Amino acid sequence: MLPRRSRLILWTLAVALAGAGAGWLLYGSGWLRATHVDVDGVEVLSAAEVREAAAVPLGDPLISVDTDAVADRLRRRLPRIESVDVSRDWPHGVAVEVTERQPRAIVEKDGKFVEIDGSGVRFATVDRPPAKVPRLVMEAPADAPSTRRFGRPRLEREGVRAAAALPADVRRDTRVIRVRSYDSIIMELTGGRTVVWGSGERGDAKARSLTALMKAARGADHFDVSAPGAPAASGS
Known part of the structure; x- marks a missing residue:
């Protein structure tokens, strides 16, 4: 049986390797990349308008997509939007849930x-x-x-x-x-x-x-x- 110190070193190395692997998977590999934007909740606006205004950087690692920035762009560029929720939809999507303003x-x-x-x-x-x-x-x-x-x-x-x-x-x-x-x-x-x-x-x-x-x-x-x-x- 390995001494306690050796086990600790091996465990530390395993954690470091796992972390490096996870980092590569999230940022370096081609597996978890943003490839599409799904839009829901539109009535007057079209999904195409929302995707264009969202300007999600397709092809970038999904983890790097700034969902808050996407939501800010949508509210700024499309005043008809009252509220919007933007989230990552693993492994490849970005989900945009829109609530439009209603004319009174x-x-x-x-x-x-x-x-x-x-x-x-x-x-x-x-x-x-x-x-x-x-x-x-x-x-x-x-x-x-x-x-x-x-x-x-x-x-x-x-x-x-x-x-x-x-x-x-x-x-x-x-x-x-x-x-x-x-x-x-x-x-x-x-x-x-x-x-x-x-x-x-x-x-x-x-x-x-x-x-x-x-x-x-x-x-x-x-x-x-x-x-x-x-x-x-x-x-x-």
Whole structure:
């Protein structure tokens, strides 16, 4: 039996050789190289667009692919991406899981349509408006107290925030969001119906009140939930 010291030396050599072998396998061999990028979760974007923007260095050792850098490039180059997860898919792949921003409102500009998500981020300009996405109309005068205090971008975000808080079935029927001031946001729905929303605050409470109000007053065409604790309906 080998002396303890000899066994320790042999064990150390074995560990070193194993480490060197693993290092060669990961970095030096042709076995564990990045050869393809798999994209999932895209709706409007194409997988080809995502691969191009990701710019994964195919042919490099898979272990050397900087997944954080790939994710940063995607968010920077494709504003439609809200979040993205990039991971190594051994032995040869890079997996990209995309979550796209969803338009909650559009603004018409120069014959095109700017898509805005629920956080108020303008993320894309398209030739045709997406189906069942309301048009945001800013009616607050530039010299109005509300505009001077909050600024037009903040008022726009409040309008989108209100639209994002609508119950799903009401949101599908909403055609126009009119922002007249911070405290005066009005939704125009199909069938000539209107919803006075007030400010963008307390969206969840207003959504619950609106759902209950529409069930209780099925023949109404004007709903006011600006004070969600005291909602009102009128019209035939």
